[in-house]
Amino acid sequence: MQATVISISNPLGGTGKTTIAFHLSHGLAMLGYKVLAVDIDPKASLTRAMGRREDLITYSVKDILTRSTTWWKSTLFISRNLYLIPATDELAGMDYHMLSKPFSYMKLKKKLLPAKSEHDFIILDTGPAYNLFSVNAWNFSDAVLMPFIPGPATGADIVMMLRDFQDFDVDVQVIFNQVARTRALAEQARRYVEKRHRKVEFSGTLIPRSSLIGESMVHHEPVFQRHPGSRPALALKELTALTATARTSRDAG
Ligand SMILES: Nc1ncnc2c1ncn2[C@@H]1O[C@H](COP(=O)(O)OP(=O)(O)OP(=O)(O)O)[C@@H](O)[C@H]1O
Ligand SMILES: [Mg+2]
Numbered sequence: 556m557q558a559t560v561i562s563i564s565n566p567l568g569g570t571g572k573t574t575i576a577f578h579l580s581h582g583l584a585m586l587g588y589k590v591l592a593v594d595i596d597p598k599a600s601l602t603r604a605m606g607r608r609e610d611l612i613t614y615s616v617k618d619i620l621t622r623s624t625t626w627w628k629s630t631l632f633i634s635r636n637l638y639l640i641p642a643t644d645e646l647a648g649m650d651y652h653m654l655s656k657p658f659s660y661m662k663l664k665k666k667l668l669p670a671k672s673e674h675d676f677i678i679l680d681t682g683p684a685y686n687l688f689s690v691n692a693w694n695f696s697d698a699v700l701m702p703f704i705p706g707p708a709t710g711a712d713i714v715m716m717l718r719d720f721q722d723f724d725v726d727v728q729v730i731f732n733q734v735a736r737t738r739a740l741a742e743q744a745r746r747y748v749e750k751r752h753r754k755v756e757f758s759g760t761l762i763p764r765s766s767l768i769g770e771s772m773v774h775h776e777p778v779f780q781r782h783p784g785s786r787p788a789l790a791l792k793e794l795t796a797l798t799a800t801a802r803t804s805r806d807a808g
Contacts (some may be wrong), residue, residue, distance in 0.1 A: 558674040559802045562625070562692040562699045566716060568683035571702040573600040574768055575794070576680035579700075581777040588675035588686070591630065592625035594642035595663070595692055596682035602641040604632050606775035609643045611778075617646040618788035619666045620653060620691070626670045633781030638674075650687035663691035685719055694724045700758070702732040705740040710747025717752055730758035730794070760794040763787055 563576045573596075580592040593602040595616050599609055614629035619640065631639045653659040679692045693699060700778065701716060703709050713729055720727050727746070731741040738761065743755050765787040771778040779788040 556806055558671040558677045560671070560677045560679070560696045561697070561798070562679040562681055562689070562696040563702070564679075564681045564689055564692065564699050565701045565703065566683055566685045566689075566694060566719065566725065567703075567712065569706065570683075570704055572683070572771065573680050574624070574654065575700065575702055575730070575732070575791075576601050577604045577772060578680050578777050578791040579795060579798060580632075580637060580676075580678045581801060582614055582779065583676050583678075584634065585777075585780075586657060586799055587636065589636050589638075589673070591638045591640065591642045591674045591677045593644070593663075593667070593677060593679045593692075595679055595688045596642055597644050597647035597664050598682060599642040599644060599646075601680040602639065602643070604772045605639050605641075607631060607641050608647065609641075612641050615641050615643045617649055618764065619644065620646075620662050620688075621649055624784045626667050630670075646688070647743065653687055654682075659687060660690045661694055664695035667695060676798075677737065691701050693720070693725055696723075696725050698726040698728060699723075701727060701729050702762075703729060703744070704733045705731050705737040705744055707740060709740065709744035709783075711793075713744060713755070714751050715746075715753055717755055726756065727754070728756045730760060730762065732762040733764040734761045735764040758794065759797060762790045762794070 563572045580590050584590045614624050620623035629640050639796050681689045681692045732806050763786045767782045767785050768778050768787050771781040782788050
C-alpha cells in the first residue's frame with residue numbers, strides 16, 4: 556500500500572505545526588510504521604527539532620525542488636523507522652525562483668511520488684504562509700491537519716483558512732492545540748465552523764498547553780518518550796493512534 560501523505564499546515568504562525576509534525580512522525584515510527592518526515596519551511600524548525608544542524612546538511616528539500624536531486628539522496632536517517640528530508644534557510648525565496656518553471660506547483664509531488672511506495676506515512680511540516688511551498692505540499696497530500704489555538708475569534712479564522720483549500724483534493728482536519736482553560740472556546744469554534752462548512756472534520760484529540768512539549772523537543776525527544784504518562788504525552792499518543800487507525804480503515808475501505 557502507498558504512503559498516506561499528511562501536511563501539517565496553517566498560514567497562521569506558531570499554532571503548533573512543527574510540534575505536531577515532530578510528534579506524529581516519531582509516534583508513528585514507534586508504532587512500527589515507516590515514516591518520511593519532510594521539512595518544507597525555510598525556518599527549518601523540524602530539522603533542528605530532529606537534531607540536525609543546518610550547516611552540516613549537504614542535500615535538502617531545496618535541492619529536490621530546484622535541481623535534479625532525488626528524494627533518497629537528501630533523506631537522512633533519524634531513528635528506527637524514521638527518516639527526514641531536511642530544510643535549510645537556503646530554501647527562503649526559492650518559491651519565486653520556481654515560479655518561472657513549468658509545473659512549479661507540482662514539483663514536490665513529482666519528485667516524491669516514488670517515496671510513497673517505500674513508506675507508510677509521509678508527514679510534511681509547512682511554514683506559516685500560503686505560498687508555493689505549501690501549495691506543493693497540499694498538491695501531494697491526502698490530508699491536511701490544521702492546528703489552531705482556541706480563542707474568541709477562532710471559528711471565523713478557521714472558516715477563512717478553509718477557503719484556501721477549496722481547490723485542493725485533500726481532507727482537512729482541524730486540531731486544537733495549547734488548550735488550557737479554553738475547552739469551551741474550542742467547542743464554540745467547532746460549532747461555528749460546522750454550521751458553515753460541512754466538509755471539515757475535527758480531531759477528537761485536544762492537545763493541552765504544557766511546557767513539557769517544548770522542553771522535550773529541545774532534547775530532540777518526543778514528549779511520550781521523555782515524560783511518559785504526562786497529559787501532553789497521552790494526547791499526542793492518542794493523535795498518533797487515531798492517525799494510524801484512519802490509515803487502517805482507508806486500507807480496509
Ligand atoms: N501544546 C503546547 N503547549 C505549550 N507550548 C506549545 C504547545 N504546542 C506548541 N508549543 C510551543 O509554541 C511554539 C510554537 O510551536 P510550533 O513551532 O510547533 O508552531 P508552528 O505552527 O510550527 O510555528 P511556525 O508557524 O512559526 O512554523 C513553540 O515554542 C512550541 O514549543
Ligand atoms: Mg513550524
